[in-house]
Structure formats: C-alpha cells, structure tokens
Amino acid sequence: MKKFLLLIISIFLLTGCYDYKELKDIDVITGVGIDYEDGEYVVTLEILRATASGDKQELKTVLVQSEDEVFSKAFETNYTKISKLTYFSHLQLIVVSEEVAQEKGMQEIIDFLLRTSKIGNTFYTAVANGYSAYEIFDNKQKDEAVATYLVTLLKNSNENSFITVDNQFDLLTSKLLSKGHDIYLPSITIEEEDFKVSGLAIFDGFDMVGYIEDKYSTILSLATMSSMNNIYVNDGINAINIDKSDYKIEVEKDKITIVLSLEGTIKSLDKEFSLKDEDTFTWFEDHFSELIKKELETSIQELRYYNSDILGLGNKYYKKYPRKYHDGIGNEIDYEIKVDLDVNKFGILFEVIQ
Amino acid sequence: MEKEIQEKFKNSPDLKIKKIKKVAVIYLESLCSSDKINDYILKGLSFTNIKSLESAIVGPNTTAIKEKDVALYLENGFAIVSYKKKLYAVEVKGELTRSVSTPDSQPAIYGPKDAFNENIQTNLGLIKRRIKTPHLINKDFLVGKQTKTKVSIVYLDNICEEEMVNKVADRLNQIDIDGIIDSSYISQLITKESATPFPTIMESERPDKVVMELLEGKLSILVDNSPFALILPAFFVDFINPTTDNYNKGININILKITRFVCYFISLLAPALYVALINYNQETIPLDLLLSFIVQRQSVPIPAALEAFLMLFLCDILRESDIRFPSSYGSSISILGALILGEAAVSASIVSPIMIIVVSITFITNLIFTDGDTINSIRLFRYLFLGLATIFGLYGVVIAGTFFLVHLCSIESFGKPYSYPMAPFDSSYFFKTILRKQKKKDTKRSRMLTDNLTKQRSSGL
Numbered sequence: 001m002k003k004f005l006l007l008i009i010s011i012f013l014l015t016g017c018y019d020y021k022e023l024k025d026i027d028v029i030t031g032v033g034i035d036y037e038d039g040e041y042v043v044t045l046e047i048l049r050a051t052a053s054g055d056k057q058e059l060k061t062v063l064v065q066s067e068d069e070v071f072s073k074a075f076e077t078n079y080t081k082i083s084k085l086t087y088f089s090h091l092q093l094i095v096v097s098e099e100v101a102q103e104k105g106m107q108e109i110i111d112f113l114l115r116t117s118k119i120g121n122t123f124y125t126a127v128a129n130g131y132s133a134y135e136i137f138d139n140k141q142k143d144e145a146v147a148t149y150l151v152t153l154l155k156n157s158n159e160n161s162f163i164t165v166d167n168q169f170d171l172l173t174s175k176l177l178s179k180g181h182d183i184y185l186p187s188i189t190i191e192e193e194d195f196k197v198s199g200l201a202i203f204d205g206f207d208m209v210g211y212i213e214d215k216y217s218t219i220l221s222l223a224t225m226s227s228m229n230n231i232y233v234n235d236g237i238n239a240i241n242i243d244k245s246d247y248k249i250e251v252e253k254d255k256i257t258i259v260l261s262l263e264g265t266i267k268s269l270d271k272e273f274s275l276k277d278e279d280t281f282t283w284f285e286d287h288f289s290e291l292i293k294k295e296l297e298t299s300i301q302e303l304r305y306y307n308s309d310i311l312g313l314g315n316k317y318y319k320k321y322p323r324k325y326h327d328g329i330g331n332e333i334d335y336e337i338k339v340d341l342d343v344n345k346f347g348i349l350f351e352v353i354q
Numbered sequence: 355m356e357k358e359i360q361e362k363f364k365n366s367p368d369l370k371i372k373k374i375k376k377v378a379v380i381y382l383e384s385l386c387s388s389d390k391i392n393d394y395i396l397k398g399l400s401f402t403n404i405k406s407l408e409s410a411i412v413g414p415n416t417t418a419i420k421e422k423d424v425a426l427y428l429e430n431g432f433a434i435v436s437y438k439k440k441l442y443a444v445e446v447k448g449e450l451t452r453s454v455s456t457p458d459s460q461p462a463i464y465g466p467k468d469a470f471n472e473n474i475q476t477n478l479g480l481i482k483r484r485i486k487t488p489h490l491i492n493k494d495f496l497v498g499k500q501t502k503t504k505v506s507i508v509y510l511d512n513i514c515e516e517e518m519v520n521k522v523a524d525r526l527n528q529i530d531i532d533g534i535i536d537s538s539y540i541s542q543l544i545t546k547e548s549a550t551p552f553p554t555i556m557e558s559e560r561p562d563k564v565v566m567e568l569l570e571g572k573l574s575i576l577v578d579n580s581p582f583a584l585i586l587p588a589f590f591v592d593f594i595n596p597t598t599d600n601y602n603k604g605i606n607i608n609i610l611k612i613t614r615f616v617c618y619f620i621s622l623l624a625p626a627l628y629v630a631l632i633n634y635n636q637e638t639i640p641l642d643l644l645l646s647f648i649v650q651r652q653s654v655p656i657p658a659a660l661e662a663f664l665m666l667f668l669c670d671i672l673r674e675s676d677i678r679f680p681s682s683y684g685s686s687i688s689i690l691g692a693l694i695l696g697e698a699a700v701s702a703s704i705v706s707p708i709m710i711i712v713v714s715i716t717f718i719t720n721l722i723f724t725d726g727d728t729i730n731s732i733r734l735f736r737y738l739f740l741g742l743a744t745i746f747g748l749y750g751v752v753i754a755g756t757f758f759l760v761h762l763c764s765i766e767s768f769g770k771p772y773s774y775p776m777a778p779f780d781s782s783y784f785f786k787t788i789l790r791k792q793k794k795k796d797t798k799r800s801r802m803l804t805d806n807l808t809k810q811r812s813s814g815l
Contacts, residue, residue, distance in 0.1 A: 016745040089637030
C-alpha cells in the first residue's frame with residue numbers, strides 16, 4: 001500500500017502539469033521572417049494578439065526583430081523581447097528573403113528549425129521576391145495576420161496550386177534530404193501594397209538558384225502531381241482545360257520516360273471547327289499533346305539550365321539503379337516525354353456561337 | 355387463544371376482538387376495512403349455523419392457518435376467525451395505497467401510461483394482466499426482522515435461467531436486516547454495493563418495461579411498499595436507451611439511439627476535454643477559435659481548470675436544490691441560479707462565456723438520463739476525467755478513459771459481464787439496445803440471458 005501511494009504521489013508531483021500553459025500567458029506566433037543584412041541574420045517574428053474592446057474582438061499583429069551573426073542566436077534573442085511565452089504550434093509561414101536563400105543557403109536555417117523542439121513542421125515556407133522578409137510582414141492586412149493571409153493566398157492561387165501542396169516543412173525537408181531531389185518554394189512579392197504570388201524559386205541543394213516563370217511551373221505540375229488539376233492550355237485561339245492528370249516516370253539505364261495521361265475539355269475553339277465532327281477532337285488531342293510536350297520540354301530545359309531537379313528524376317533513378325547513381329544525374333540523363341491526351345465530349349455546344 | 359393474542363398485542367390498541375356466538379373475530383383495525391369484515395365474516399356468522407363455519411365465511415381469500423402464524427396474518431391485514439381449535443384467516447385488507455397513476459420518473463410520449471404503486475398485489479396484477487401464462491412464476495419472501503416486507507421474484511420459468519433465480523433467491527434469504535423501506539434497499543443488499551459506481555440493477559416504475567424485460571429472460575423483483583420494480587441482470591447499455599424506443603419505428607429511432615450514446619460521452623468528457631485542450635494542447639485548436647478563446651479568457655483571473663470545477667460544482671448545487679426544494683415555491687430558485695451563473699458571472703469576469711457553454715452542454719446532455727445511479731456515476735467519472743485532465747492534459751483524459759473502459763469491462767451484474775453486448779459481442783442484444791432492428795426481424799432472445807432463443811417467427815410480410 002505504501003509503495004502504491006508513493007507511486008501515485010510521485011506521478012502527480014513529478015510529472016503533473018508538464019507543459020501547462022494558460023491561454024493568457026502565450027503569444028501566438030504566426031509568421032517568421034528571415035533576412036540577411038550586413039553580415040547578420042535578421043529574424044522577425046509576427047505575433048498575433050487578440051484583444052476585446054467591448055463586444056468586438058480585435059486582432060493586432062506585432063513584429064519583433066533581432067539580429068545576430070548566428071541564426072539560432074538571432075532567433076532566440078527574440079524571446080527576450082516578448083513578455084509572454086512564445087507559442088509556435090500555430091506557426092503558419094516562414095518567409096526567407098532572396099539574399100538568405102541565394103547567398104547563405106537554407107542549411108543553417110533548416111538545421112535549426114529541425115532541432116528546436118518549440119516549432120512543429122506543418123508550416124509553409126516562401127521566398128520574398130524583391131523585398132525583405134520584414135517588409136513582407138510589415139505590409140499589414142486588415143483583419144488577419146500576414147502569415148495567415150499569405151498561406152490562404154498560396155493555397156488558393158489556382159494556377160500555382162502545385163506550388164503549395166507539398167510545400168509543408170516536413171515534406172520539404174524530407175525531399176531536401178533525399179537523394180536526387182531538389183526543392184522549390186513559392187515566391188511572394190508586393191505589388192501596389194497587395195501581395196502577389198510571383199514565380200517559383202528553385203533550388204540546387206540548399207541554395208536558391210533562380211526563379212522560373214508561372215507558365216513553366218504550371219506545366220511542370222503535370223509531372224509532379226496526379227490529381228484533379230485545373231490547368232488551362234492555349235495556342236492563341238484554341239484552348240483546352242486539363243481536368244484530370246496522371247503521370248508516370250519510367251526509368252531505364254540511360255533514359256527516363258515521362259508518361260502523362262491527361263483528360264481535358266475544350267474551352268475555346270476557332271470557328272472553322274465543328275464539334276459535330278469527330279476529326280475535330282482528334283485534331284485537338286494531337287495538337288495539344290504536341291503543345292504540352294513541347295512546353296514541358298522547354299520547362300525541363302529551363303530547369304536544367306539552373307541545374308535544379310525539382311521533378312525528382314534523379315531520385316527515381318536512384319531508387320531503381322542505386323549503384324549507377326551519381327549526383328546531378330537527374331539533370332544529365334536523356335529523357336523522353338509521352339503525352340496521351342483525351343478530350344472529353346460531354347456537355348459542349350456543337351457549334352461555335354457566331 | 356384470544357388471551358394469548360391479546361397478551362402479544364397488548365401495546366396495539368387497534369387490536370379488536372369481536373365475539374359472535376362463541377366465535378371470535380380478531381383483527382387490527384388500522385389495517386382492515388370494516389366494510390370487508392362486515393361483508394365477508396360478520397354477515398355470514400350472524401345468519402348461518404356455526405357448525406358449518408367454513409361455508410359461513412364468504413371472504414374470497416380464506417385459509418385455515420396454524421396457531422403460530424396468527425401474528426403474521428394479523429399484521430398483514432387478515433382477520434382471524436377462531437372457533438374452538440379451528441383458525442381461519444380472511445383477507446380484509448383496507449385500501450391503504452394510492453391508485454394506479456402515470457409514471458413520473460420515466461415518462462414517455464407513447465406506450466402504456468400506467469405505473470406501479472406501493473401495493474405489491476397491484477403491481478403483480480399489472481404484470482399478470484400483461485402476461486397470461488402459467489409459466490409466470492412469483493416466489494415470495496418475507497424480508498426484514500421488524501418490517502416483514504413481502505418481496506417477490508417474478509420470472510417466466512420457460513425463459514429465465516433457473517440458475518439466476520436460485521442465485522437471487524439465495525441472496526434474498528441471506529439478508530438479515532431490520533427493515534426494507536424501498537426496493538433500492540434490496541438492490542443494494544443483493545449486490546456488492548461498493549464494487550462500482552455503475553448501477554447493476556435497473557429500477558422501473560413502468561409495468562410495460564418490466565414485462566418487456568421478463569420476456570427477454572430477465573427477472574424482476576417486486577417489493578411491497580415500493581413503486582419501483584427491480585430488473586436484473588442489467589448491463590451498461592440498458593441505462594442509456596429507454597425501452598420505450600420500442601414504440602417507435604426502428605429506422606427512425608436508431609439515430610436517436612446513437613445521439614444518446616454521444617450525449618453520454620459528451621456529458622462525461624466535455625469539461626475534461628475543454629480543460630485539456632485549453633491548458634495543454636492548444637495546437638489542436640484551429641487558430642481562429644484559439645484567438646476567440648484567448649480573448650474570452652483574457653479577463654478571467656482564475657485558471658480554466660478551477661473555473662471548470664467551480665462551475666460544475668455550482669451546477670450540481672443548482673440541480674440538487676431544484677430537486678430538493680418543494681415545487682410549490684415556484685421556479686424562482688432555478689431562474690435566480692441561471693441568472694447568476696449565466697449572465698452575472700460572465701459580466702463580472704468570474705467565468706468565461708465558453709465555460710458556460712461547456713457546462714451547459716455537459717448538463718443538458720446529462721438530462722437525457724433518468725436513472726439516478728447513472729447520473730451519479732457520470733458525475734463521479736466526470737470529476738475523475740476533469741481531475742486527470744487538469745494535471746496531465748489530453749494524456750490524463752486517455753488515462754481516465756482507459757480506467758473507465760477497464761472498469762466497465764471488469765464488473766458483472768449477477769455473473770453476466772456488464773459490458774455485454776459490446777464485449778462479448780452479441781448481435782441479438784446489440785440490436786435490441788444499442789441499435790434497433792425492425793420488429794419483424796427481431797426474432798431471437800439473447801444467448802446470454804436464456805437458452806430459449808426463439809422469440810417469434812419472422813413474419814412473411
């Protein structure tokens with residue numbers, strides 16, 4: 001009985017109330033901005049504070065900034081400037097400035113973020129294009145934290161949907177640490193005080209190597225995701241919308257084949273065509289297959305120019321021929337693209353309205 | 355003879371001895387109806403020959419008795435007719451009970467509206483009126499040294515397990531107590547009361563419910579002077595859904611049945627989960643909701659756990675005062691309580707509005723359950739959950755939940771597992787209690803309760 005009592009008491013006294021936090025005592029941090037200026041890291045924390053005035057609930061964001069040569073020091077000096085307990089579980093977004101990504105690389109930052117126990121791994125990461133991370137967070141929104149606003153923006157920017165889907169930190173690091181895979185981050189810029197998702201920042205290892213334009217990233221999404229897409233392809237007059245896509249990467253010893261099977265619907269067409277004619281569909285299928293193939297080829301050429309393998313071709317190769325793998329093989333190996341486009345015939349107007 | 359009785363009852367001034375033509379009629383005035391004595395005994399005695407005494411007594415319930423039983427019969431409202439050495443007991447009981455009324459504690463919109471009262475004969479009658487078969491057995495016992503209360507086991511001998519009947523009879527025989535005031539005495543005396551907070555015997559004042567359970571193979575105990583019949587064995591699921599569900603369409607009632615189970619667990623867990631989430635696991639709350647919580651908690655000086663304990667305590671007080679206080683004083687007390695707890699406490703920043711919501715949900719969901727012991731066991735476990743959630747957060751809720759489940763599975767009701775029909779799983783009982791089959795398809799009794807499985811043949815429709 002004595003032993004039992006001792007056990008119970010020790011449970012309550014030794015381990016009880018571990019991790020107890022009162023809601024009043026925490027400061028919810030929604031965003032982190034990382035800049036590099038004059039040889040020092042500048043870390044900005046965006047704190048979301050809710051206050052009630054009368055019946056109305058008001059949200060206020062506060063920015064706290066610290067700088068130091070060492071990233072972890074710069075990060076943790078911020079804690080001394082915040083009166084409450086910093087709470088990172090609801091961290092939404094980390095914005096890294098171009099200088100950090102290009103000059104310093106992400107190694108030190110990712111290393112710290114993985115090591116610290118305070119921060120989870122379900123936040124998004126983005127690059128500030130043309131602005132510093134501080135300026136991004138300083139561009140305050142009306143009822144929302146900048147981080148929350150930006151994450152919604154990234155998720156909903158349809159054309160770039162593939163940018164954010166596997167951009168959460170855990171997936172990002174697992175990709176980064178696996179062989180033959182490079183990462184990409186969405187970039188955010190400010191245009192007339194409004195946020196805008198601009199090109200895709202691509203990386204070679206931990207270092208950012210450049211941006212690629214939207215048109216490339218859209219077409220590249222076909223080879224990175226198999227899901228319901230909503231991608232618009234046009235050749236000036238005629239256009240189709242790809243509703244459903246599936247991809248397969250087949251690896252041979254000295255060649256990689258990317259097979260796309262797509263389903264689309266016709267969005268606009270030249271008035272010469274008639275949809276009553278079966279040949280029209282065949283023409284569309286052939287024409288757009290070729291077009292998509294060409295665009296994907298240019299996109300991959302663009303990636304190869306930067307030596308960034310965001311499609312993970314090297315990784316696929318490593319999985320099949322681990323002994324023959326060497327770094328950079330994803331950007332050297334020959335590739336072939338096969339597109340199988342199927343244009344759906346449901347729910348269309350037969351004649352072009354004139 | 356008369357002198358002996360007079361000696362025994364010398365302190366009962368209501369003992370009357372009336373002599374007509376050498377025949378003594380002895381009875382206790384307070385228990386008997388003088389009309390009945392007049393009709394059943396006196397009229398007969400006055401106009402007929404004493405030699406055929408048996409035919410002179412016209413009372414429907416007349417028995418020849420032995421001398422040693424005289425006191426017992428007298429105390430039970432019989433008149434003793436004594437002539438020479440012969441003794442007869444004639445039932446002339448006065449109507450000391452109220453009439454059959456509607457069930458107050460287990461109301462239902464549909465179904466029969468009669469309820470048991472304090473008279474065991476009436477109660478037995480209400481059951482016998484519904485089951486017309488010689489298989490319906492009632493075994494009588496007299497329990498209580500002073501009260502000599504009549505306790506009756508009622509069961510169907512072709513359905514109910516004999517072992518169960520013997521077990522209950524054994525336990526009833528073992529009772530050594532001064533008095534039985536209510537059937538709940540019996541239910542506490544024949545079970546291990548302290549083993550669990552959960553009730554292992556059902557109490558019901560609805561004869562239709564008792565009959566329904568008898569037909570499933572359970573047995574019932576009726577106790578004189580108590581309007582509640584005991585039904586046993588009883589399982590955890592029996593206390594969640596009322597049997598009056600059987601009066602509704604099966605397809606409709608199932609959602610309600612699930613809702614009740616959800617309510618049970620909300621009532622058990624709501625304050626604990628709230629405290630655990632708000633003090634330990636804030637990351638599980640969506641950001642927008644968290645911000646609203648932060649705003650609400652901003653002005654409240656007490657920690658959320660203390661706030662929860664305080665509110666639950668206050669609500670328990672409120673509930674208790676509502677039950678105890680005579681209803682003739684009106685509902686002013688509850689209105690006052692609701693006003694103080696709801697409106698004033700929030701505006702005085704003693705509790706946060708969200709806490710009011712949590713506690714209200716807890717208590718509203720609790721109102722679904724009518725059985726007293728069920729409510730009390732929920733309350734006990736609610737405090738346990740809340741206590742552990744206060745100290746360990748969600749981890750504590752899991753610990754308490756494990757304890758709850760293990761305990762539930764470890765207790766027995768008269769040798770039957772309490773967690774039946776979930777563990778061990780039995781579809782026939784499962785579809786009588788947790789969910790409901792269509793009446794036509796519900797053709798089997800459950801294996802746990804009886805060997806006589808076939809209840810009805812499935813209808814061709």
